[in-house]
Structures are given as C-alpha cells and as structure tokens.
Amino acid sequence: MIKLYDDIKVTKGVFCSTLIDLTRKCFYHLSNYNLELIQQGTNTPEDIICFLKQNELINPFESNISSFAPINVSYNNFNYPILETIFIEFELNHFSWFKNSFFSSLIDNCHISLVITSKLQMIEYKKLLSICSSILNVSPIDTIQISGFYLSNIVINDPRIILIEDKCYPLLKSELNFYREALVRHTYFNKNVFINNKGEIKNAPECPEKFGNINDLESIEELKEIISKPKFQKYWFVHKELCDVCKDCEFRHMCVDNRLPYQRQDGSWYHKTECNYNPYICKWKGEEGYQTLEECGVIVDENGFNINHKKIAAINTVLWEEETENA
Numbered sequence: 001m002i003k004l005y006d007d008i009k010v011t012k013g014v015f016c017s018t019l020i021d022l023t024r025k026c027f028y029h030l031s032n033y034n035l036e037l038i039q040q041g042t043n044t045p046e047d048i049i050c051f052l053k054q055n056e057l058i059n060p061f062e063s064n065i066s067s068f069a070p071i072n073v074s075y076n077n078f079n080y081p082i083l084e085t086i087f088i089e090f091e092l093n094h095f096s097w098f099k100n101s102f103f104s105s106l107i108d109n110c111h112i113s114l115v116i117t118s119k120l121q122m123i124e125y126k127k128l129l130s131i132c133s134s135i136l137n138v139s140p141i142d143t144i145q146i147s148g149f150y151l152s153n154i155v156i157n158d159p160r161i162i163l164i165e166d167k168c169y170p171l172l173k174s175e176l177n178f179y180r181e182a183l184v185r186h187t188y189f190n191k192n193v194f195i196n197n198k199g200e201i202k203n204a205p206e207c208p209e210k211f212g213n214i215n216d217l218e219s220i221e222e223l224k225e226i227i228s229k230p231k232f233q234k235y236w237f238v239h240k241e242l243c244d245v246c247k248d249c250e251f252r253h254m255c256v257d258n259r260l261p262y263q264r265q266d267g268s269w270y271h272k273t274e275c276n277y278n279p280y281i282c283k284w285k286g287e288e289g290y291q292t293l294e295e296c297g298v299i300v301d302e303n304g305f306n307i308n309h310k311k312i313a314a315i316n317t318v319l320w321e322e323e324t325e326n327a
C-alpha cells in the first residue's frame with residue numbers, strides 16, 4: 001500500500017480527485033482511475049510513483065512513525081472568533097458610522113474589506129484613506145483591503161491598506177485552516193458580515209435577509225450580538241458536502257463559492273445557477289469539451305436532483321477515451 005503524508009488530503013469526486021498539499025498550499029488533480037491505482041498500491045505504474053516521489057507526496061515508511069504527527073483537521077477543536085470578515089460597501093455620504101470608536105473593540109484576526117461601488121474623487125479617496133489609517137491605529141486589525149472602483153494613480157503610503165482585485169468565484173484555496181472550515185462550514189458565508197451602502201446589515205451581499213441598520217448600533221458588541229443569532233448564521237453550516245452537485249466535486253474542500261444555497265422541502269440543498277466547473281466531466285467553462293450540467297443530463301432544481309449516469313458515461317468515454325478505456 002502506498003502511504004501519502006498526513007498533510008496530503010484526498011478529496012474524491014465523481015470522476016476526478018484532488019490531492020491537497022496542506023503544507024505547500026497547492027494541489028494536484030488526477031483521475032479516479034489513477035487515484036485507485038495509488039490506493040491499491042499494487043502494479044502502480046512507474047510514472048505515477050515518480051510523480052508522487054517528485055512532489056514528495058508519499059511517505060516512504062510503511063509503518064506509522066511517531067515523528068509524523070497526525071494533522072488535526074477538526075474545526076471544532078479550535079476557538080475561532082465569531083466574526084472573521086466585515087465587508088463594507090463604501091459610500092462617503094453613508095459613512096458616518098464608520099468611525100474609530102466603533103472598531104476599537106474589534107476582535108483579533110478580523111478583517112475589514114471595503115468595496116467601493118462608485119467612482120470617488122481624489123479628495124474623497126484621501127478622506128477614506130485617512131479614516132482607514134486611524135481605524136488601523138486604534139483597532140487590533142492588521143490590514144484593510146479595498147476593492148472595486150479605485151483610481152489607478154492612487155498612492156497609498158500606509159502599507160496596512162491594500163488594494164485588491166475583485167474576486168472571481170469559485171475560488172480555490174489549499175490551506176489547513178481553510179480545509180478544516182470547508183469540512184463543516186460554508187467557506188463564503190461563514191463568519192462574515194456585510195454592510196451595504198445604506199448601512200443595512202446582512203450575512204453577505206447575495207443574502208436577501210437584513211438584520212437591522214449599522215447606523216442604529218452603538219458599538220461592535222451590538223453587531224456581534226446580531227451575528228450570534230441562528231437566523232443570521234442560516235448559511236454558515238451549509239457546507240459543500242450538503243449541496244447537490246458540489247457534493248460530487250473533487251474541489252469541495254478547497255472551494256469558495258458565493259452562490260446562495262436554497263433548501264428544498266425535504267431539507268436537501270441546491271443552487272439555482274450552475275457553477276463554472278462541471279465535476280461530472282471534469283471541465284471548466286471555456287475549456288475544450290465543456291458541457292453544461294443540463295447538457296450532460298444532470299437536472300438540479302427545487303423539485304430534486306437527477307443524474308443521467310448513462311449519458312455522462314458516454315460523454316466521458318469520448319472526452320477521456322484513453323483513461324476510461326483503461327479503467
């Protein structure tokens with residue numbers, strides 16, 4: 001039997017698998033056929049052994065050796081703070097609440113991410129940057145990220161203020177803390193709060209539910225109280241193993257997905273829109289051979305979840321002829 005290192009985690013999808021290297025923060029994508037050859041460990045082709053050795057994925061020792069401490073992947077064993085990221089839609093006119101005193105009791109390890117939704121004048125930028133610097137001076141947070149519209153020639157002298165690109169979902173991450181979270185939580189909605197440009201408080205921009213207005217709150221403690229309510233945390237626990245299609249995807253322990261999950265009468269979860277990745281044929285949108293879920297015979301909606309296995313097998317035979325013939 002071939003033994004992978006403990007920091008290499010295998011996630012098996014319906015057709016392909018990932019080997020996530022939690023220490024090097026990278027991953028390898030391989031077919032289930034090749035994964036099974038590795039797991040069986042007998043007659044494993046030389047090129048696969050070579051790949052495992054070259055990337056230092058295998059433990060050369062057959063027996064358990066105490067110096068290889070097992071990795072604790074239990075999310076509940078760690079005391080994570082209630083709040084991790086505050087996303088704020090920035091608009092100067094609606095920004096009176098965004099003052100130092102509000103953030104001075106912010107929790108350690110919490111991030112602020114400002115989203116600028118309309119073009120600002122240089123003078124407004126300067127005001128924003130000065131507010132950010134003064135918040136950073138009084139709160140325990142290390143950085144404030146800014147995304148959205150910003151001037152290309154803007155100069156930021158405070159290294160704690162970082163301009164970032166808009167994110168494109170799904171995002172893939174291969175880190176230990178993220179992996180722990182992904183096993184039991186929805187990695188996009190979990191521990192987030194979003195404040196829109198009217199001051200309305202939501203879990204995330206995609207959520208329809210509102211939980212009051214930030215302008216009516218006196219302190220961050222009141223915000224934490226809102227976040228602690230089970231209704232606010234409705235989507236936090238809808239991890240990918242619970243969602244149709246995602247539960248069959250090899251990226252489910254690496255994925256940040258901003259689509260809102262919906263619950264059927266029977267308690268199962270699904271999405272109303274398709275992801276850019278189709279795990280039944282292992283193809284991303286735009287890749288040669290890509291087909292939508294519907295084209296592959298996968299129907300997912302409020303009525304249920306149906307997979308036409310014969311149709312998928314036929315598509316995969318054409319797409320991946322060599323490997324499926326060998327399987």
Ligand code: SF4
Binds near residue numbers: 245249255276277
């Ligand atoms: S189907 Fe898309 S959203 Fe779902 S786990 Fe895979 S990559 Fe992520």
